[in-house]
Amino acid sequence: DFATPRAILTGHDYEITCATICAELGLVISGSKEGPCLIHSMNGDLLRTLEGPETLKGPENCLRPKLIQASREGRCVIYYENGLFCVFSVNGRLQATMETDDKIK
Numbered sequence: 001d002f003a004t005p006r007a008i009l010t011g012h013d014y015e016i017t018c019a020t021i022c023a024e025l026g027l028v029i030s031g032s033k034e035g036p037c038l039i040h041s042m043n044g045d046l047l048r049t050l051e052g053p054e055t056l057k058g059p060e061n062c063l064r065p066k067l068i069q070a071s072r073e074g075r076c077v078i079y080y081e082n083g084l085f086c087v088f089s090v091n092g093r094l095q096a097t098m099e100t101d102d103k104i105k
Contacts (some may be wrong), residue, residue, distance in 0.1 A: 013032065014033040015031060025070070037049070074091075076090060
């Protein structure tokens with residue numbers, strides 16, 4: 001028997017650097033090297049794009065996601081390469097941000 005994928009997720013233009021699965025909500029959230037984070041359903045449908053804060057957009061301040069974690073309550077925490085934490089709702093709304101100088105692994 002050969003394993004076959006349940007779904008193929010599309011939408012990123014660059015390599016995926018981080019991802020998480022929230023089985024309770026049926027969501028897959030992924031971030032790519034030079035782009036936004038995307039929320040897909042478990043069936044592979046692209047649902048939302050999570051963009052970082054407007055003040056940090058632009059090629060010189062590209063937000064590169066490094067870590068993602070989702071909760072069953074519908075919140076998603078993303079840690080970006082530049083020390084920025086963002087909390088989003090699964091509806092795509094930015095709820096909070098925090099900057100740190102610490103290295104997070």
